[in-house]
Amino acid sequence: xxxxxxxxxxxxxxxxxxxxxxxxxxxxxxxxxxxxxxxxxxxxxxxxxxxxxxxxxxxxxxxxxxxxxxxxxxxxxxxx
Amino acid sequence: xxxxxxxxxxxxxxxxxxxxxxxxxxxxxxxxxxxxxxxxxxxxxxxxxxxxxxxxxxxxxxxxxxxxxxxxxxxxxxxxxxxxxxxxxxxxxxxxxxxxxxxxxxxxxxxxxxxxxxxxxxxxxxxxxxxxxxxxxxxxxxxxxxxxxxxxxxxxxxxxxxxxxxxxxxxxxxxxxxxxxxxxxxxxxxxxxxxxxxxxxxxxxxxxxxxxxxxxxxxxxxxxxxxxxxxxxxxxxxxxxxxxxxxxxxxxxxxxxxxxxxxxxxxxxxxxxxxxxxxxxxxxxxxxxxxxxxxxxxxxxxxxxxxxxxxxxxxxxxxxxxxxxxxxxxxxxxxxxxxxxxxxxxxxxxxxxxxxxxxxxxxxxxxxxxxxxxx
Amino acid sequence: xxxxxxxxxxxxxxxxxxxxxxxxxxxxxxxxxxxxxxxxxxxxxxxxxxxxxxxxxxxxxxxxxxxxxxxxxxxxxxxxxxxxxxxxxxxxxxxxxxxxxxxxxxxxxxxxxxxxxxxxxxxxxxxxxxxxxxxxxxxxxxxxxxxxxxxxxxxxxxxxxxxxxxxxxxxxxxxxxxxxxxxxxxxxxxxxxxxxxxxxxxxxxxxxxxxxxxxxxxxxxxxxxxxxxxxxxxxxxxxxxxxxxxxxxxxxxxxxxxxxxxxxxxxxxxxxxxxxxxxxxxxxxxxxxxxxxxxxxxxxxxxxxxxxxxxxxxxxxxxxxxxxxxxxxxxxxxxxxxxxxxxxxxxxxxxxxxxxxxxxxxxxxxxxxxxxxxxxxxxxxxxxxxxxxxxxxxxxxxxxxxxxxxxxxxxxxxxxxxxxxxxxx
Numbered sequence: 001x002x003x004x005x006x007x008x009x010x011x012x013x014x015x016x017x018x019x020x021x022x023x024x025x026x027x028x029x030x031x032x033x034x035x036x037x038x039x040x041x042x043x044x045x046x047x048x049x050x051x052x053x054x055x056x057x058x059x060x061x062x063x064x065x066x067x068x069x070x071x072x073x074x075x076x077x078x079x080x
Numbered sequence: 081x082x083x084x085x086x087x088x089x090x091x092x093x094x095x096x097x098x099x100x101x102x103x104x105x106x107x108x109x110x111x112x113x114x115x116x117x118x119x120x121x122x123x124x125x126x127x128x129x130x131x132x133x134x135x136x137x138x139x140x141x142x143x144x145x146x147x148x149x150x151x152x153x154x155x156x157x158x159x160x161x162x163x164x165x166x167x168x169x170x171x172x173x174x175x176x177x178x179x180x181x182x183x184x185x186x187x188x189x190x191x192x193x194x195x196x197x198x199x200x201x202x203x204x205x206x207x208x209x210x211x212x213x214x215x216x217x218x219x220x221x222x223x224x225x226x227x228x229x230x231x232x233x234x235x236x237x238x239x240x241x242x243x244x245x246x247x248x249x250x251x252x253x254x255x256x257x258x259x260x261x262x263x264x265x266x267x268x269x270x271x272x273x274x275x276x277x278x279x280x281x282x283x284x285x286x287x288x289x290x291x292x293x294x295x296x297x298x299x300x301x302x303x304x305x306x307x308x309x310x311x312x313x314x315x316x317x318x319x320x321x322x323x324x325x326x327x328x329x330x331x332x333x334x335x336x337x338x339x340x341x342x343x344x345x346x347x348x349x350x351x352x353x354x355x356x357x358x359x360x361x362x363x364x365x366x367x368x369x370x371x372x373x374x375x376x377x378x379x380x381x382x383x384x385x386x387x388x389x390x391x392x393x394x395x396x397x398x399x400x401x402x403x404x405x406x407x408x409x410x411x412x413x414x415x416x417x418x419x420x421x422x423x424x425x426x427x428x429x430x431x432x433x434x435x436x437x438x439x440x441x442x443x444x445x446x447x448x449x450x451x452x453x454x455x
Numbered sequence: 456x457x458x459x460x461x462x463x464x465x466x467x468x469x470x471x472x473x474x475x476x477x478x479x480x481x482x483x484x485x486x487x488x489x490x491x492x493x494x495x496x497x498x499x500x501x502x503x504x505x506x507x508x509x510x511x512x513x514x515x516x517x518x519x520x521x522x523x524x525x526x527x528x529x530x531x532x533x534x535x536x537x538x539x540x541x542x543x544x545x546x547x548x549x550x551x552x553x554x555x556x557x558x559x560x561x562x563x564x565x566x567x568x569x570x571x572x573x574x575x576x577x578x579x580x581x582x583x584x585x586x587x588x589x590x591x592x593x594x595x596x597x598x599x600x601x602x603x604x605x606x607x608x609x610x611x612x613x614x615x616x617x618x619x620x621x622x623x624x625x626x627x628x629x630x631x632x633x634x635x636x637x638x639x640x641x642x643x644x645x646x647x648x649x650x651x652x653x654x655x656x657x658x659x660x661x662x663x664x665x666x667x668x669x670x671x672x673x674x675x676x677x678x679x680x681x682x683x684x685x686x687x688x689x690x691x692x693x694x695x696x697x698x699x700x701x702x703x704x705x706x707x708x709x710x711x712x713x714x715x716x717x718x719x720x721x722x723x724x725x726x727x728x729x730x731x732x733x734x735x736x737x738x739x740x741x742x743x744x745x746x747x748x749x750x751x752x753x754x755x756x757x758x759x760x761x762x763x764x765x766x767x768x769x770x771x772x773x774x775x776x777x778x779x780x781x782x783x784x785x786x787x788x789x790x791x792x793x794x795x796x797x798x799x800x801x802x803x804x805x806x807x808x809x810x811x812x813x814x815x816x817x818x819x820x821x822x823x824x825x826x827x828x829x830x831x832x833x834x835x836x837x838x839x840x841x842x843x844x845x846x847x848x849x850x851x852x853x854x855x856x857x858x859x860x861x862x863x864x865x866x867x868x869x870x871x872x873x874x875x876x877x878x879x880x
Binding site for chain 2: 463464466467469470471472473474475476478479481482485489492496499500501502503504505506507508509516517518525539541545546547548549550551552553554555556557558561564565570571572573574575577579584585592593596597599600603604605617619620622623624625626628631633637640641644645647648664665666667668669671672679702704705706707708709710711713721725727747748749750753754756757760775776777778779780781783819820
């Protein structure tokens, strides 16, 4: 059975905090629950950003996710 | 009440989307939407569209540099307020269009535009050199191999006579992309000006740990030329990457993912010219632009090597192509070997594809023309 | 901010084409930070290299797109452009503006930004060029609250959709590109503002095969207007063209010395399918042979119009060269009705089928056209639950190595012992 949304968010956040590489693609979260559709996983990850627990990092062409404070940036000043 | 930094989330609005288009349609457009019967170009830059209701709209098209200031846009608004009931539009090729609903309003509008120096050149219609689409270049981009606004200004100063006239066999769409990423539809243009890097990235071992995810930099390379490596920084061994320069195709994709791998270089970078692309399905299928000149140096502020060769290509095309024939259709009719000979452009091995899907471009027939290339 | 000497840029103030340098100097009189843009650009002209670097984290809270981070690598020399982030504003369909709206946007940008813009970016957004991190949230607040407008897309998002001017001012539009573009933009606000995909995804809407927004060259889903029935002919207007009373190609060739209009040579002779002829002074079109390229309509707009049964061809998978070379979009649905009456249901179903598949099997930073190449067009057509058609290819394959499926050959289980009874080693 697929995880509930809150369970899924917990797993995603855990992965984002513990992963060896701090910046992750949305696809890296698919494994958090193989029974949940990619679009639902994407929605859960985006909700975590909304809650301030994760941040986006964008090359301009690609966007990645990181647990708050883990993303690397040229300026190292973190943005918002 | 404005933004409150202490409570940024209170009263926040998101996901509004753009304003609905019909709020911004001039009345004559709104009233005749879907009812247009035909159009005609009355003179370069001036079009009339005629509706089944009998209404007419006259459009004056003016070129712009794309990189424009708010003062310039406000001046456009002044013009639209004075002549066009407060409406205007922009085209996908960076032109502005001023529309009026009666013929007698055209002359005063043209007069007004003319009185404002070279800010609002009228043209860009029919068998002309249309307004180039282009990217940011040195004015804003972090990966460019050339500037954008500078070369475009230089090329259009040189070809200005063709923007405001309709003497060519067909429209000639020029586009500039400041690196191989090619923002915009540069790869399907009659004449494409393309910024190219030619040196592999340098590696800033001292900065790389701070600013890069090494696996991302490694994965970014389409040819597997970026590999994990170790280096010594201040007596300590650190994890970093190395680049197999022989395999590098200078795309800059690694630099996009890792700012400690810069590849731009004042003399390594320059411009390639690609020709013969088209987007429209008219007569022949859409075509990619083909590389005919692999490298020209960056020579600011006016890039004379680039402007000279583009004029040359344009003049030979204008003289030899048939009515309606796009540059690429002409080149295919006469054969590319003839094209190089007529344009007096040296053919080099760089014009022979050796990347993926290259075989599609190799000639597998005994049909060819004897040109000066065959000694 | 002080004025910098710009001897190289000054050379771009002469010449007949509008000068961005003159324009920037004019803006600098009101917004002195523009002197620093000019100063840094002059340095790039001198050094022949860019002086910008990328910043990945900046954005407005909760949005994964719409802002592209940018910093100067020489901020000590040019403090006015230390931060120089781009703001993408979702343009109104077909880029029509009221001056009231445009002036309000300019006032906003005067307050929070550099004063320089691109009208427009390649994808279609209004691009506001250069602001500081701390201005982003206040700018977004005013944009949404006062102007009721929004940012466009960037990163792995659905990029801001764009369209040609369509039925608003063109006689050839075969569906309402503006309404389609607006409806889908509103329908997919979440996908535009928050990353959703392995990489960028673009829609573009062109009303006819002339494809004025270059959708077939650069959009992951290109919706290109076309028709099914017969080209409408006004024989009286044909005669006017033949008599030279109407200008050919709507006057587009008026400046050239091309001689009298010759319908045989210029229309019938250039038809790619050879489906046209003259019967006395009447033009005859064998519509079953027509591929709707638009040439004859372009040349004689007063005589020929698209048929009445109108819709669109849907092509998938175009992209710029990076990384495996450029691709044009491949024809997938030859004809689809595109109508606001059912809220574009058929098109939306199609789009979401593509997304569900691509999100599952697409690799990171792989455009859908590349996924199609990697996995194969037959699989893609199958996933889309469409029948394979000869229209999907230019010609049938010559390569004989077909990937047969087990069920297509009645099972692959065989007994080697039975085989050996009949066929000795």
